[in-house]
Amino acid sequence: KNEVEQSPQNLTAQEGEFITINCSYSVGISALHWLQQHPGGGIVSLFMLSSGKKKHGRLIATINIQEKHSSLHITASHPRDSAVYICAVEATSGSRLTFGEGTQLTVNP
């Protein structure tokens, strides 16, 4: 079992829909990261959070430390949101990130 599990693996939505991507992890963490990878391969950091909730534009990230779970929400989705979304955690016992396999999101016009 991977330390970081994302669901779903693939997600197709219509423009305007509300989207949720989930991340569960099995280790104690000091922080969790959400990243976005576009088709060309470049990766952008979206959020780094250790508790509660963060919002940036149409993106919202939440984390529940007790349940070892985080969600990434996209409101009013748009085709330009199509990308791979990656969850990564910093274990409290380590000094590196552990990555999930990513969620491929496709938003159709």
Place this chain on the structure above:
Amino acid sequence: DGGITQSPKYLFRKEGQNVTLSCEQNLNHDAMYWYRQDPGQGLRLIYYSQIVNDFQKGDIAEGYSVSREKKESFPLTVTSAQKNPTAFYLCASSVLALNEQFFGPGTRLTVL
């Protein structure tokens, strides 16, 4: 413009040849990382460096080597000992270890 660059974007090599991937950053970041990405798998850490002239092995260091002679540069050499080198390689940097990481555009290496 501040950023992190990798070159080249696409690289082809014959089996048995060593190849060096470039990674440069002008963000004045102390920490730099090399990751490998394969289809259907999460990013895996190859090597990382938190300070000049020092680096540590990641989870899949076998068949790779790095150097950190300058703060701005962290080249990765894929040696002939790496059994399955065809992959997408990403370099990243951060102010300190485990802060927000900034990623380069990646190099896609194909070994023929």
